[in-house]
Amino acid sequence: MNVLLIQPSIHYPDEPIAGRHQTIRQKEGYIEIGLLSVASFLENKGVKVHILNMARSDSSLEHLQQAVSIMRPRLAAIPCMSGYAYPSLRSYSEMIKRASPSTFVITGGQHSGPLGQTVLREIPHVDCVVRYEGEILTWLVYSSLVSGDPSLDSIPGIIFRSDSQIKTSEGKAPLIDLNELPFLNYSLFPSFRRFVPRLEESRGCPFDCWFCSNASVFTRNVRYKTPDRLVNELCAIREQYGAPECFRFYMINKNYGLDENITLKFAKRVSQLPFRVEWRTQSTVDVFNPDTLPTLSAAGLRMIDLGLESASPKMLLLMNKTSRNPEEYLRKADEIIEKATRCPNVRVKFNLIFHPGETADTLAETLEFLFKRRTKIAAVTASPIMIDPGAPLWHHLEFFEKHYGTRLIKNKFWDSVHIYPADPSSDLSFEQANVASTLISKMFQTKEDYFETRRFGGISPGVDIQSFDKQLRDIPRSLLPYSDKNSRAQE
Secondary structure, three states, rough: OEEEEEEOOOOOOOOOOOOHHHHHOOOOOOOHHHHHHHHHHHHHHEEEEEEOOOOOOOHHHHHHHHHHHHHOOOOEEEOOOHHHHHHHHHHHHHHHHOOOOOOOOEEOOOOHHHHHHHHHHHHOOOOOEEEHHHHHHHHHHHHHOOOOOOOOOOOOEEEEOOEEEEEEEEOOOOOOOOOOOOOOOHHOOHHHHHHOEEEEEEEOOOOOOOOOHHHHHHHOOOEEEEEHHHHHHHHHHHHOOOOOEEEEEEEEOOOOOOOOOOOOOOOHHHHOOOEEEEEEEEEEEEOHHHHHHHHHHHHOEEEEEEEEEEEHHHOOOOOOOOOOHHHHHHHHHHHHEEEEEOOOEEEEEEEEEEEOOOOOOHHHHHHHHHHHHHHHHHHHHHHHEOHHHHHHHHHHHHHHHHHOOOEEOOOOOHHHHOEEEEEEEOOOOHHHHHHHHHHHHHOOHHHHHHHHHOOOOOOOOOOOOHHHHHHHHOOOOOHHHOOOOOHHOOO
């Protein structure tokens, strides 16, 4: 018995999409960390697993058909973290069933998980949707299949086919202690050394930002790995990558520094390692403590992505971004910027979202805040929001439509993948917000800044800035998310 896990290719429409242009995104490479975690978990249980990376530019349905025909897997798993992967879920599941009708096809992730019954109604070749975290639930489904009793009624947290019906299981899905997970086995992923590794610190988020679908899969209960566990896993992953003298990785979490005790203990342990590390992570303005920056810098932190989202008090409230006074939130952002300037090795990057309700006036407030601090910010990434059923915003659209003129942009493609761009308000269109996003990135980000960002994910380890520049030469300069200046020192 074996399991085939498939990292899907991403399908973009010919029309504009939110954020970085699709020609840029298609040049980026990554390992879907959730898929690798499921594979590592199953392997640790004695299951023979195989990962097929269909996100490679040279992959095709013929490769998938050949793999399935040879392996005849008992179970095939296709994660769907984004609506852009939904077309692959359709085509892959059909191909798998055609090549091996007895293979059980399962999916899950932040996009397909919340869609649940919609997936099974629309895609007849998918047998089961995992609504929450994948490791235990995939193992339980697999165990049920190989036991000869394929009844899935007793497994909580899934939606599945039973005869001619679609059934939702009862009960609360189990949550594993993250410290009991096996270390990520990167060697399971084809040509894994072409990709920057990731180290997962925690899962879950206690907040309720309306634009975020994270809680639909990971819940609001935050669980952590201990500092000792994190350092031991870091060392194990480094060995898999050939034990480089300087090891670069991305720390995965939603709000780094939420548990400051874990943050500082990890930094202390990392500072004592006999090799150097450089890493990037993400957090939010209201969580991150700027007083930890010197300690984290000494432990190898080189970039932190901070979810500012907006500098308009009105928009922060409309997003349900902060329960605090918005002015206090912005004061905290200012403090982070100021203290980061005293840690020259750490770059601070702000992320913005053009949320429903955004107008020219609220955008002006955000730009005024940022431009006053322009020389102290390493980069800004902005994007109009994409709305999907897994986020709380989906259930509040009527409010924004009525009060601000927010309008979903619907067509055949967006309807087929169940995500939608939107005009934020009657005052600001999606097209205008998208153009503004690229312009803002150019205003705050040089080519050097962008390269430093991609060094921690998106380009292969060892690629230098000259080679990186060649990879992007076929992209029109107007679409590049950075200015032509090679260095901020030229300003």
